[in-house]
Amino acid sequence: MAPAEYFHSVRLLRDKCQGCVSCVKACPTEAIRVRNGKAEILADRCVDCGACASICPYHAFSIKTATLDGLEKYAYNIVLPAPSMYSQFPEQVPMEDIWQGLHNLGFDEIFDVSLASEYIAKEIETYVKNYTGGRKPLISSTCPSVLRLIQVKFPELIKQVVPVLAPAEAAAIYVRQKAEAKLGLASEKIGVWFISPCPSKETNIRQSVDVRQTALSGSFSLAEIYGKLLRCLGGDNTLNVVTGSSYGMGWGAYGGEISSAGLENALAVHGVDNVYEVLEQISMNKMPTLDYVECNMCERGCIGGCLTAENKFVAESNLRRRINILRSQEPVERELTMASSMTLEDFPRSAAYLKKLVARPMMHLDENIMEAMKKFERMEEVLYSLPGLNCGACGAPSCQGLAEDIVQGKAHEIDCIFKLRGSVHKLAQGMIELAKQIPISHEPQSLNAVEEDER
Numbered sequence: 001m002a003p004a005e006y007f008h009s010v011r012l013l014r015d016k017c018q019g020c021v022s023c024v025k026a027c028p029t030e031a032i033r034v035r036n037g038k039a040e041i042l043a044d045r046c047v048d049c050g051a052c053a054s055i056c057p058y059h060a061f062s063i064k065t066a067t068l069d070g071l072e073k074y075a076y077n078i079v080l081p082a083p084s085m086y087s088q089f090p091e092q093v094p095m096e097d098i099w100q101g102l103h104n105l106g107f108d109e110i111f112d113v114s115l116a117s118e119y120i121a122k123e124i125e126t127y128v129k130n131y132t133g134g135r136k137p138l139i140s141s142t143c144p145s146v147l148r149l150i151q152v153k154f155p156e157l158i159k160q161v162v163p164v165l166a167p168a169e170a171a172a173i174y175v176r177q178k179a180e181a182k183l184g185l186a187s188e189k190i191g192v193w194f195i196s197p198c199p200s201k202e203t204n205i206r207q208s209v210d211v212r213q214t215a216l217s218g219s220f221s222l223a224e225i226y227g228k229l230l231r232c233l234g235g236d237n238t239l240n241v242v243t244g245s246s247y248g249m250g251w252g253a254y255g256g257e258i259s260s261a262g263l264e265n266a267l268a269v270h271g272v273d274n275v276y277e278v279l280e281q282i283s284m285n286k287m288p289t290l291d292y293v294e295c296n297m298c299e300r301g302c303i304g305g306c307l308t309a310e311n312k313f314v315a316e317s318n319l320r321r322r323i324n325i326l327r328s329q330e331p332v333e334r335e336l337t338m339a340s341s342m343t344l345e346d347f348p349r350s351a352a353y354l355k356k357l358v359a360r361p362m363m364h365l366d367e368n369i370m371e372a373m374k375k376f377e378r379m380e381e382v383l384y385s386l387p388g389l390n391c392g393a394c395g396a397p398s399c400q401g402l403a404e405d406i407v408q409g410k411a412h413e414i415d416c417i418f419k420l421r422g423s424v425h426k427l428a429q430g431m432i433e434l435a436k437q438i439p440i441s442h443e444p445q446s447l448n449a450v451e452e453d454e455r
């Protein structure tokens with residue numbers, strides 16, 4: 001079976017690449033190679049986490065997202081701001097001013113994703129409590145890059161992924177249905193937009209791995225919208241926006257998910273390397289007594305996404321202050337607080353909209369199984385001959401990666417600098433040996449001998 005075509009919102013700007021290999025080592029799925037001095041992304045491996053874009057010192061990546069012109073295609077536009085968006089502003093900027101600013105940018109309606117997060121938290125809580133028999137811990141499903149990482153690198157963990165919608169998707173389903181009923185508009189006439197802190201949301205809208213059909217029309221880069229919003233914040237403040245509680249707001253940073261689901265025997269992991277390490281340990285069954293792991297591919301959670309405008313630590317502090325203000329006005333008990341904000345009728349339940357998460361094998365050595373086995377054997381031989389330092393200097397992320405590329409005819413053994421040094425050394429030795437065999441009469445005359453002849 002030929003590899004499928006994958007949509008990627010993370011794109012390489014080849015001209016800007018200086019071949020420094022920083023991105024090669026940062027990529028969790030070994031999806032980048034530097035060949036002939038330029039990076040290349042292997043489409044079947046990329047999970048659109050944005051780690052490469054965050055680390056590249058030459059800004060050689062772009063992220064494809066929607067632009068505001070897209071609003072013109074629809075008769076009615078709804079925007080879904082998430083907690084990560086509020087975190088870009090200090091708490092002195094009222095949420096009403098942010099909503100009015102979004103309205104000024106051309107959105108007809110605003111729905112707060114933090115409220116949807118609470119419904120999803122309830123589903124997680126129920127699922128975890130009723131889970132019996134299977135392997136633990138369960139793993140959160142709300143970060144699309146984590147889902148893709150599991151598909152590509154840890155397919156054995158698919159069964160442990162909790163089957164719930166990402167809050168933005170659940171919010172989109174809800175507002176789309178309500179707008180259709182309220183306005184009598186066909187679904188195609190309604191635009192539903194997310195303001196995203198990272199590339200993975202746009203990728204999952206264009207090519208979803210977990211929902212049958214997305215209700216989102218697209219996502220905007222938070223950094224881009226932020227710049228435009230700053231110029232038009234505030235105004236009449238006449239919008240009627242239903243918001244979530246402090247628990248829904250908490251989803252913007254790591255730990256918010258498990259806190260709103262009331263899970264205590266749980267971990268909140270954030271950052272590409274940490275998520276990878278924890279998934280690896282779960283895969284080796286090293287955390288069997290834990291109930292749940294919340295995974296955020298971005299450092300410190302969504303507030304650390306590569307499409308945010310504010311420094312992630314400042315954003316985290318902004319968010320925590322907003323949460324504290326909300327919490328000071330709420331009942332002490334989580335249950336009571338969430339029950340008083342979750343008053344929407346007909347909020348969608350995840351099960352009706354999800355599709356099965358499937359493995360996405362990343363190594364296609366050959367279409368033919370016999371050929372693939374031969375190549376695998378050859379790959380093992382090559383790997384054995386490499387130094388095993390995983391230095392990345394060859395442009396592949398590891399010696400295993402280089403061995404695979406060599407077997408596939410995409411690289412040479414001497415791309416490894418240690419192999420190259422060995423070959424140069426051997427060549428030099430050979431030349432010295434050859435030089436020793438040259439008969440005296442064939443040796444070039446020394447300068448002194450020439451001078452003596454001339455005298």
Ligand code: SF4
Pocket residue numbers: 016017018019020021022023024034038039055056057058059060061
């Ligand atoms: S980080 Fe990657 S894309 Fe950026 S300059 Fe270095 S090799 Fe090129």
Ligand code: SF4
Pocket residue numbers: 010026027028029030031032041045046047048049050051052053
């Ligand atoms: S987006 Fe993530 S997975 Fe894709 S190439 Fe960049 S670092 Fe690798």
